[in-house]
Amino acid sequence: MLRTPICDLFRVEHPIISAPMAGSSGGELAAAVSAAGGLGMIGGSGPGPEWLREQIELVRRRTDRPFGVGFITSAPDTDQLMETALELRVPVIAHAFADPSPYIRAAADLDILTIVQVQSVELAREAANAGAAAIAAQGIEAGGHTGYTSGTLPLVPAVVDEVGDIPVVAAGGVADGRGLAAVLMLGAAGAWMGTRFVASEESISDPYAKEQIISHGADDFLLTRVYDIVNDAPFPEHVGERILRNRFTAAWHGREDEVSLRKAELARELAASLEAGDTSVRRVLAGNSAGMVRDILPAGEIVRRIVEDAEAILRSRPGELLG
Ligand SMILES: Cc1cc2nc3c(=O)[nH]c(=O)nc-3n(C[C@H](O)[C@H](O)[C@H](O)COP(=O)(O)O)c2cc1C
Structure with a gap:
């Protein structure tokens, strides 16, 4: 079994987080990932607070496991959406693309953990200083909105070195067990995956x-x-x-x-x-990791296969490489 610090932090079985994706990850997808032992995230930006409330309630009808909501924090309605997430005591909230500091404080007052998605070492430092519980280091290969600065391979170890004990998850380019095994070797405590979960039965992408x-x-x-x-x-x-x-x-x-x-x-x-x-x-948001995605699967099956494959690789490769 793969265990990393995010398993304890978020009380999940596997070090896999399905990315919050506006227009793609609703309650069904988040619930399926969480029920399978990952941390499922609702993409909370877009339709508005009533929709968000429905999705959060839907997850809670499907599973009693932890889940989260992630925002495009630079969007104008974030204050309103945050009110809904705080009122419903969502266990984990994620922010990206704007200063998360005020939101982290408001969440911490209610014992809600915040993940901040960053695109550079500088933003990681700011997120750490602001009190992020975990950091998603997002490389240029990520699907959807992302930065221009650094690929996941160099960004993850640089962020790990920068933020000390705060767990870092790798966002961008991970879509199978090979990718999960690789980012764990970089010092990440897990993977935050979007594109692979867009191609799931439960995603609300068209x-x-x-x-x-x-x-x-x-x-x-x-x-x-x-x-x-x-x-x-x-x-x-x-x-x-x-x-x-x-x-x-x-x-x-x-x-x-x-x-x-x-x-x-x-x-x-x-x-x-x-x-x-x-x-x-037509605009199709996805990352280069789409090259590894060949089938639309139930999200729980995706979680299980990735964990199983990563474990197999981590057991067999050292012996093969080191003789
Ligand atoms: C369809 C789609 C929608 C996305 N929407 C959001 C979003 O609403 N908020 C956010 O922080 N990141 C969003 N992202 C980026 C993801 O959080 C994540 O960084 C990315 O999917 C990781 O790379 P991967 O696609 O290679 O797994 C989106 C990504 C995709 C593919």
């Missing part, structure tokens, strides 16, 4: 997105700001969005200044194409 993930490879994703610019998305400058390459990114990625100048026109064109059912400009 079937088109799931199909695209399982049918594309590691080369097919890019980090871009073109949709964020057009959509006026609430993310800081240091963050872009990793998505599947498509006709819109082929036309506009690299021409961000022009996109900014023409954003009203491009927003109208995009809306019209999407309305007409044109999938060639």
